[in-house]
Amino acid sequence: MPYSADALKIYLVLGLSSGAAGGLAVMLIPGARRRLRNMITLLFAASGAVFSWLTALSVFAGKGTRIGFVSGDLEWSLDPDPLGAVFGLIASTLWMFATVYSFGYMAEKSGQRVYYSFFLFSLSAAVGVAFAGNLVTLYLFYELLTLATYPLVIHERTPEAAAAGTKYIMYNLSGAGAILIAIIITYRYAGDPGFTGGPVLAGVNSPMLGWLLVMYIVGFGVKAALMPLHRWLPAAMVAPTPVSALLHAVAVVYAGVFGVIRVVYSVFGRGLAGQLGISRVLPWVAASTILAGVIVALRQDVLKRRLAYQTVSHLSYILLGAFTLQPWGLAGAMMQMITYPFMKMTLFFCAGIIARQTGETRISRMGGVGRKLPWTMAAFTAAALGMTGMLPLSTFWGKYYLMKGSVAGGMWPFALVLAASGLINAACFIPVVVQAFRGDKTPSCKEKGGSMALMFAPAAALVVIALVTGLVPGIVWPGAEAVTDWFFG
């Protein structure tokens, strides 16, 4: 692979701008040209993925690249490190799956032009968050991500959607406000050394640092759905299913998780974070979110809301790993970050298929769905088992290394929390599956039709990926290893 410095810069710029360019292009296409629009969308999503891959692989190979320019007093820079590369890689790859699924799911819906263009805009924003080289750049793309996804949340244009959209924007902008203030304070203390040259606040000594950290965690914790800042996430489930699947299970919420990890490891650094006592307090917050989220999920009847609360729980798996400040814990967080979306998106995809084909969104009325949609429910079953963290599926490895990190840090109760959470996850989804295959009601629908194939193929592909990576974790391990080496090496 060509790794010349110029080529790397071009990859980086193309990876970042593909989404935005695609969004503009889709905007210009008249609404009736559906096929052309789909082609363009897929093309730009694919190009975003390919160039993000090229960038990420070069970062893993140890060849970073940096683009920066100064405007006024601020410097804007793109400078991917392994952590950013992992996030960029996941986000841009899964974008393709969600795009293909959208073609099926959105086929007969209105407002497709706006939908696809903002879908692509948010790709750029997510990649920007991943590859940002300093705090202001991160903040810029973080805000853009909120704004670019707002039209997707209110896509249905119902009063419920509007209310959810308001909630979404209020929560996220308040969080971003906290981040902005924290960034200003950080700049005052330490200037702007960027992320790649060691922790930003290294050597700074101030009694305010604890509060600064709290401000960051609260700010990013909104998007990471850290309880009690999670309320916007279940509300945002009024969005179309591909949006819920990609953005509100993976990309947007991962931006929050990514921000937290960034702050802990790149801004404060694990030395300073350890002095501030992160690993004494914050893992407990994460652990209680893990349990509370999934317990609340148990009581939800709308399938997508159940999935949303379960997302709240699973995001804190990643935070738990990061907060242990152990190499194994961070590796576990990365493995969880990489492997969990496969299964979660499958669950959402299947929920969307059920909603499209049968019109049912409530679990209590899904009895007998499995007889009509056997393959969908088979994929759902695999994903449900994945959520519990069983071995043939890749999510096991996230859980395994998180347990390892907790135990290595002398915090074995968290290993117990993870095991308990696995069981409660099973209690969340196994009954759904059993009722679907057993129930007496058999809604009239079929597992056929053109859009069905487009919806089912991504789900099936994700299950296969999860199975393969579960059996050969070596496929995704280099990512986790690179991040761990980067921060602990």
Place this chain on the structure above:
Amino acid sequence: MLIVSILAIPFTAAIIMLLLRRGSPAVPVSVSAIVFVSSCLLLRGVFSGNDAVLRVSLPGPYVPTFRADAASSVFAALAAFVWLAVSIYMPGYMKHEKRPESFYIWTLFTQTAVLGVFLAGDFLTMLLFFELMTVASYFWVIDRWDRKAVRAGYLYLFFSLAAGFLVAMGIVMTSEATGILPAVGSGPAASSDPRLFGWGIAMFALGFGIKAGIVPLHVWLPHAHSAAPTPASALLSGLLIKVGAYGLVRTAGMAGWGLADISGVEWFGPTLTAAGICSMLIGVVSALLQSDAKRLLAYHSISQMGYIAFGLGIGSCLGADGGVAVAGAVYHVMNHALFKAALFLGVGIIYVSTHETNLYRLGGLLRRFPVTAALMLVAVLGITGAPGLNGYASKTLLHHAAGIAAETGSRWLAWAERLFVVTGVGTAASFIKLYYLIFLRKPGEEAHRGKRADKSPADAREQSDMPAKGRAPAWMHAAMGLLAAAMVGIGVAPGFFAEKLVIPVVRTLGAEQGIAGLAAFALPDHVGSAFWNAGDVFSIIITLIVGMLVCIAGLRLGIFHWKPPVWMTEEGLGKMAAKGVLRLWDEGAREYHVIADNAHESGDALKNRLYSFVRKFDRARSGTVGRVTVTGISADAALLFVILALLIVWYIIVHPDIPESWLWIFRTQQ
């Protein structure tokens, strides 16, 4: 190579059947036959001194390994043998059930999983197959998809999942304590953190203990084993709980069998012994109280697993003298697999013809099922430990071990020996009850005078005079015959099989410790010939006679109909606890909602108050302040005035110096 064929053939067959969505009963039979032959070849190879090792060198942190030492290959061969017998039996039974094809598919998957657990070379691979077994065998339990099956399935699945997580935690903790990923059968590793290592061993023991159905982790077992179709029950009770036993064997090996001086795991032997005794007693007492044949057998599985756990526990307590106990446990694993499978198959034959498993509604079937009755008699005598059949061999060994333990002077080990005998009596009583009620009782005879008489005599007669729906197929009897032949073989020559199969296994298990330079089991040379002596035979015969008396007394007095009150059963306690937790949760949720609603309301009220307050400013108004009357001033203007006034006051009080640079306006141009 053999390992690959043993694992790949059933798996591939299952996948093909799954994709074609059709299956023939010939597939499981032929696959099982091939697997049995392969595992016998593997056994021969391993016993001639070549451990089979297979490393799948994948990139990354997980390198699956497979390894067959004496213990693995004996367990695998046993599994293959029982599986072959049950596969022969399956078609005859499953044609009375719905969807036999899916049953065959999951049977093949489960076969792969069980063999995979036995042949795994590291604990992660073992966990992989363990989880596969959980999922595949779950479909056995819910095969009928009725309410009972689904409930049993939930219990089974959740306990099995918990077992999987506990094993995963065990792997994490032991590997963290020792610094290496534990390999199966490598003996104890030096741990840098004894406490963590001890916790790891505890997690393993709990995880495998759930699978083995050891009290108090047994709650799922009677439900799951009685809900599944009978061939599946036979395999569940015969083999799948042996996976738990195998795990316990390997865990005991990691804990050093009491041979190695490992700190942090001193509790292991005594705890396992105590759990084993509890399982033996609770299992057998519960079995006596059952009226359903399959539930009775399922509770006996708990009891018999108690024997095995007892043997392993005593073995870990006694150190170098523990060889006999471990040998007894391993021997009992084999024997229990044989007779429990046979018992389930026999009950299944009767069920296929009569559609009845309630003992009190059966009766007098000796004439209609002479062959079944004869084969069942072999199995019943086997499980009660009658001399001349296989149960005698292992129970004698275990009894010897209990005797050795009692001689150590520990008082509670002496009690263990006594309770061991009591369990033997209970076992005899419950199987005499089973056999009497099914085969010997005269039809319509009211054999019970309990308060809960199930049926009037007329009903009972009608039930048992039910016309036979076809005769039991010969193949089903052939399958039972295969198992019975093995039982009789072991029973006639217990020493031979002990020398050829059991002792090498025990030596391997003991010698694992030799790797670390530690002592191995000191096995007496005469283990093989020690089976036939007057004392043991006599004590067994006494046990049988007392058992028969207990059984007669129980049937006459109706004790067997006693239902223990809710608080005495673990399940009842669990239900009560769950109800309590749910109630608490609901209360908590209600409180939370009240608080949240109040907070919301007061927040709204505050917001409105603030809003109307601000709005007041915005309204133009007139007023008089002192002697100055202001008219038509809006809040904005008022605010401006106030701020200006404050600025002026501030300037007067502080009168800061105005910076030079601000004054450029006033400067004259030069």
